[in-house]
Structures are given as C-alpha cells and as structure tokens.
Amino acid sequence: MKNSKDKKDINLRELTADELKARFEESKDKLFHLKFGHKTTPLKNPLEIRSLRRQIARILTIMKGRK
Known part of the structure; x- marks a missing residue:
C-alpha cells in the first residue's frame, strides 16, 4: 500500500x-x-x-528532472 507522500509525488509528476x-x-x-504570519x-x-x-522541494526536483 502506498503512503500519502507517494500519491502526492505521482500527482505532481502527472502535471505539465x-x-x-x-x-x-x-x-x-x-x-x-x-x-x-508566524x-x-x-x-x-x-x-x-x-x-x-518539502512540497516546493518535490516540485523543483520534478522540474529539474524533466530538463
């Protein structure tokens, strides 16, 4: 069974x-x-x-991996 982090990663990878x-x-x-605010x-x-x-880091990792 996949955890929620894996699901988030898959969803981000499907984006353009x-x-x-x-x-x-x-x-x-x-x-x-x-x-x-904090x-x-x-x-x-x-x-x-x-x-x-961490979400920003995931996005940047995916963006750099596509280059």
Missing part, C-alpha cells in the same frame, strides 16, 4: 510544466505568508511550514 510552475509560485507565496502571531499548526517547504 506550466502547471508545475504555477503550483511552485503558489506554494512559494503561501510559504512567505505563513512565515510572515513571526507576528503563532500558527495553529507550525508543521505546515515544513510540509510546504
């Missing part, structure tokens, strides 16, 4: 280059706002920052 780039930009903006008021789930960083 433009969709990956859009998802990357969206994730980067969300990470910026989460970090900024400095002023604590987040309910600070692990969200970690998971978003």
